[in-house]
Amino acid sequence: xxxxxxxxxxxxxxxxxxxxxxxxxxxxxxxxxxxxxxxxxxxxxxxxxxxxxxxxxxxxxx
Numbered sequence: 001x002x003x004x005x006x007x008x009x010x011x012x013x014x015x016x017x018x019x020x021x022x023x024x025x026x027x028x029x030x031x032x033x034x035x036x037x038x039x040x041x042x043x044x045x046x047x048x049x050x051x052x053x054x055x056x057x058x059x060x061x062x
Contacts, residue, residue, distance in 0.1 A: 041057055043050050 043054050043057075
């Protein structure tokens with residue numbers, strides 16, 4: 001058995017969610033649409049911990 005103190009990558013998929021962000025569509029002079037993304041947070045990871053973190057970040061503080 002080989003032991004290592006290095007952290008291991010666990011999981012098979014990586015997702016990205018923009019939480020609390022905005023998506024705006026801009027038009028250029030020729031009428032083509034250009035997307036502009038802005039995010040307050042980016043959560044990387046599609047597991048249950050990422051989903052919980054995303055849910056907590058989107059809760060209304062009021």
